[in-house]
Amino acid sequence: MKTTDKHTKIIQAATKVFAKKGFFNARISDIAKEAKVADGTIYLYFNNKFDILISVFEEEIGGLVEQVSKLLAEETEPRKMLKIYATMHLSMMKKNKNLAEVIQIELRQSTKLIKEYRNNKFSEYINIISTIIKLGQSQGIFREDIKPGIAKRAFFGALDEISRVWTLSLKNTYTVDETITQVVDIFLFGMLAPTKKR
Amino acid sequence: MKTTDKHTKIIQAATKVFAKKGFFNARISDIAKEAKVADGTIYLYFNNKFDILISVFEEEIGGLVEQVSKLLAEETEPRKMLKIYATMHLSMMKKNKNLAEVIQIELRQSTKLIKEYRNNKFSEYINIISTIIKLGQSQGIFREDIKPGIAKRAFFGALDEISRVWTLSLKNTYTVDETITQVVDIFLFGMLAPTKKR
Amino acid sequence: MKTTDKHTKIIQAATKVFAKKGFFNARISDIAKEAKVADGTIYLYFNNKFDILISVFEEEIGGLVEQVSKLLAEETEPRKMLKIYATMHLSMMKKNKNLAEVIQIELRQSTKLIKEYRNNKFSEYINIISTIIKLGQSQGIFREDIKPGIAKRAFFGALDEISRVWTLSLKNTYTVDETITQVVDIFLFGMLAPTKKR
Amino acid sequence: MKTTDKHTKIIQAATKVFAKKGFFNARISDIAKEAKVADGTIYLYFNNKFDILISVFEEEIGGLVEQVSKLLAEETEPRKMLKIYATMHLSMMKKNKNLAEVIQIELRQSTKLIKEYRNNKFSEYINIISTIIKLGQSQGIFREDIKPGIAKRAFFGALDEISRVWTLSLKNTYTVDETITQVVDIFLFGMLAPTKKR
DNA sequence: AATGAATGAGCATTCATTCAT
DNA sequence: TATGAATGAATGCTCATTCAT
Numbered sequence: 012m013k014t015t016d017k018h019t020k021i022i023q024a025a026t027k028v029f030a031k032k033g034f035f036n037a038r039i040s041d042i043a044k045e046a047k048v049a050d051g052t053i054y055l056y057f058n059n060k061f062d063i064l065i066s067v068f069e070e071e072i073g074g075l076v077e078q079v080s081k082l083l084a085e086e087t088e089p090r091k092m093l094k095i096y097a098t099m100h101l102s103m104m105k106k107n108k109n110l111a112e113v114i115q116i117e118l119r120q121s122t123k124l125i126k127e128y129r130n131n132k133f134s135e136y137i138n139i140i141s142t143i144i145k146l147g148q149s150q151g152i153f154r155e156d157i158k159p160g161i162a163k164r165a166f167f168g169a170l171d172e173i174s175r176v177w178t179l180s181l182k183n184t185y186t187v188d189e190t191i192t193q194v195v196d197i198f199l200f201g202m203l204a205p206t207k208k209r
Numbered sequence: 210m211k212t213t214d215k216h217t218k219i220i221q222a223a224t225k226v227f228a229k230k231g232f233f234n235a236r237i238s239d240i241a242k243e244a245k246v247a248d249g250t251i252y253l254y255f256n257n258k259f260d261i262l263i264s265v266f267e268e269e270i271g272g273l274v275e276q277v278s279k280l281l282a283e284e285t286e287p288r289k290m291l292k293i294y295a296t297m298h299l300s301m302m303k304k305n306k307n308l309a310e311v312i313q314i315e316l317r318q319s320t321k322l323i324k325e326y327r328n329n330k331f332s333e334y335i336n337i338i339s340t341i342i343k344l345g346q347s348q349g350i351f352r353e354d355i356k357p358g359i360a361k362r363a364f365f366g367a368l369d370e371i372s373r374v375w376t377l378s379l380k381n382t383y384t385v386d387e388t389i390t391q392v393v394d395i396f397l398f399g400m401l402a403p404t405k406k407r
Numbered sequence: 408m409k410t411t412d413k414h415t416k417i418i419q420a421a422t423k424v425f426a427k428k429g430f431f432n433a434r435i436s437d438i439a440k441e442a443k444v445a446d447g448t449i450y451l452y453f454n455n456k457f458d459i460l461i462s463v464f465e466e467e468i469g470g471l472v473e474q475v476s477k478l479l480a481e482e483t484e485p486r487k488m489l490k491i492y493a494t495m496h497l498s499m500m501k502k503n504k505n506l507a508e509v510i511q512i513e514l515r516q517s518t519k520l521i522k523e524y525r526n527n528k529f530s531e532y533i534n535i536i537s538t539i540i541k542l543g544q545s546q547g548i549f550r551e552d553i554k555p556g557i558a559k560r561a562f563f564g565a566l567d568e569i570s571r572v573w574t575l576s577l578k579n580t581y582t583v584d585e586t587i588t589q590v591v592d593i594f595l596f597g598m599l600a601p602t603k604k605r
Numbered sequence: 606m607k608t609t610d611k612h613t614k615i616i617q618a619a620t621k622v623f624a625k626k627g628f629f630n631a632r633i634s635d636i637a638k639e640a641k642v643a644d645g646t647i648y649l650y651f652n653n654k655f656d657i658l659i660s661v662f663e664e665e666i667g668g669l670v671e672q673v674s675k676l677l678a679e680e681t682e683p684r685k686m687l688k689i690y691a692t693m694h695l696s697m698m699k700k701n702k703n704l705a706e707v708i709q710i711e712l713r714q715s716t717k718l719i720k721e722y723r724n725n726k727f728s729e730y731i732n733i734i735s736t737i738i739k740l741g742q743s744q745g746i747f748r749e750d751i752k753p754g755i756a757k758r759a760f761f762g763a764l765d766e767i768s769r770v771w772t773l774s775l776k777n778t779y780t781v782d783e784t785i786t787q788v789v790d791i792f793l794f795g796m797l798a799p800t801k802k803r
Numbered sequence: 804a805a806t807g808a809a810t811g812a813g814c815a816t817t818c819a820t821t822c823a824t
Numbered sequence: 825t826a827t828g829a830a831t832g833a834a835t836g837c838t839c840a841t842t843c844a845t
Binding site for chain 6: 215
Binding site: 642649 | 808
């Protein structure tokens with residue numbers, strides 16, 4: 012991974028600047044300066060400011076997908092998988108506040124602003140959840156009447172809102188582990204199939 | 210309250226315009242035109258563009274708080290109360306797409322941009338959830354180990370993400386009722402205290 | 408004619424600036440400064456830079472048309488009318504070098520750049536020539552085989568090229584009167600109908 | 606002269622590009638692409654963009670001078686020579702629209718923009734006209750009082766304006782021959798010396 | 804000689820805000 | 825109170841030119 016890879020350098024700089032200032036308040040020259048590149052150079056790699064934003068999503072969320080997928084490949088138990096997903100997501104957001112802000116704030120902007128942008132990587136990322144739920148249903152672990160398409164939204168929304176509060180406030184009332192357990196437990200119990208014995 | 214109340218007219222116009230174009234793409238002149246008022250007049254009622262945005266939240270979310278509170282006052286069963294909250298929130302978002310967009314997108318922007326803005330009304334709105342949960346816990350209905358401060362975020366995040374998807378796509382795969390039942394059930398089962406029999 | 412007529416002030420400033428620097432090298436801020444107006448003010452009166460250029464033509468050439476028409480209204484002899492036209496054109500170009508440059512250089516640019524611009528005023532101005540020629544033909548003064556549509560171009564082209572050289576060089580080898588007589592004579596003799604006696 | 610002569614290739618490419626887009630809208634990269642050469646290569650042969658423009662004139666108009674001169678060398682009758690000049694000019698402009706546009710529009714720009722540029726080739730080209738006129742005067746064919754310095758401008762201006770209209774409009778109301786005859790006849794009759802008989 | 808990636812100065816246009824009326 | 829013309833700071837993007845290879 013050479014330091015001279017301008018494309019990557021710009022993406023990283025943009026993530027940082029978008030997170031700090033927001034898309035609209037970020038100036039191209041801010042990104043250029045952060046990437047230690049001339050303003051014009053940016054336009055050798057991206058078509059326009061929106062294009063940079065979208066690339067940030069695709070690349071950064073693409074990275075998330077990759078990492079989460081790798082971890083999940085080693086696990087088969089749906090309940091544990093859901094916990095892994097939540098843990099990964101929240102700890103990534105905790106570690107990479109820039110990415111967190113970009114996902115929480117700018118992602119929403121972009122969906123609205125750029126109608127043609129389909130958020131492919133994001134869909135891919137969120138669909139990992141429904142895949143796990145379906146797996147759990149096929150194994151009789153999760154209730155059959157749970158709609159994976161709705162549950163995935165509820166689960167992601169819960170995680171997202173929690174990480175959103177984290178980026179806002181410096182003080183953390185609860186630890187990461189504690190929070191994960193809380194959220195995952197609610198969903199696990201909430202989706203659990205009734206056992207005979209019980 | 211006459212329709213000539215300029216303040217109210219501007220707030221309503223701003224809600225509409227912010228929802229349609231987003232805060233940054235909305236022009237003061239757009240709001241002025243929508244409110245049938247001169248550009249300069251807006252500055253007789255608001256300090257600047259941000260001030261309008263904040264006022265929009267305060268007023269619109271204040272309205273939400275009021276309506277939800279009124280409905281909840283007639284109910285005492287925590288599980289039913291949670292369902293009422295969810296139903297109210299989602300149906301309001303469904304009905305008032307402008308408000309929905311403003312909450313989902315601009316709320317995040319504003320929290321970020323205006324550090325001094327405390328989102329009082331929004332906190333009030335979201336704290337209704339934790340109040341219900343605490344009530345449920347005191348009645349032995351919800352598990353004691355549920356942290357209301359975390360659960361309220363998870364619950365609101367789930368609702369918010371779902372209404373976000375609604376504002377984006379025209380086609381609705383699931384009905385409102387179906388969706389509400391799904392989400393509320395997950396949380397209800399998820400937070401339920403274990404019964405003796407079981 | 409109030410000095411506060413911004414529209415007129417901007418047109419005049421633009422004529423001056425375009426003449427001095429050429430359309431492409433002229434900056435909006437140059438025009439604004441010359442017109443003693445803020446940059447943004449220009450956009451209250453014109454859509455864009457091209458629009459200013461076109462307006463300059465329409466107004467300035469409109470003025471030419473008006474003045475020439477007025478003078479010609481007092482004359483009925485076609486040969487004298489042609490001389491009046493030439494005299495007016497050349498002396499105006501001599502007097503108003505800015506307008507001269509704008510006509511010679513920018514008019515050509517604009518016709519090329521803005522395909523949809525029809526140069527109405529300019530056509531009107533040049534058609535005065537063909538009208539005179541037709542009049543002369545109907546009176547048997549000019550040859551019948553002269554095509555007014557071609558002759559008008561030749562006549563205007565001759566005048567234009569001459570005034571072009573004037574704007575370039577400081578030294579004038581010939582006087583204005585001398586030059587007018589030369590050019591007009593060529594065309595008058597050149598278009599004359601053969602007399603019986605001859 | 607091999608096609609690998611970069612200098613020539615660039616000149617030809619520039620002529621084409623300047624004609625199509627105009628000097629200011631033409632990009633160096635456009636010329637480079639048209640010449641199948643790298644952007645930087647152009648700067649091995651020319652100092653800057655203006656330099657290319659000037660070179661285009663010198664070379665292209667030089668070619669005109671050469672061709673016209675060759676043809677005129679075979680003729681000695683001034684009236685016929687003038688007709689040859691007009692015919693050559695107009696048919697060249699008709700055939701080579703790129704050159705025509707460059708002469709009509711960019712020539713004027715350049716004269717203005719680059720004060721130090723003396724347009725030597727262009728002067729040479731236009732002076733052919735005055736040379737012919739002087740020849741005609743020495744032979745008693747053209748009137749003595751015609752000033753060749755003025756008449757050459759009038760003649761060239763007439764031809765130029767006519768070819769300008771050609772480049773603008775697709776439809777041609779008159780044929781080339783018809784037009785040439787019209788223009789040349791006006792000037793011939795217009796400059797004719799009075800015959801004894803008359 | 805040739806390349807083309809990189810540079811960074813330059814500018815048209817927008818729009819929040821002001822203020823004379 | 826209300827207006828809306830006027831302001832001018834701010835910025836995304838272009839492109840002539842350079843220079844390391």
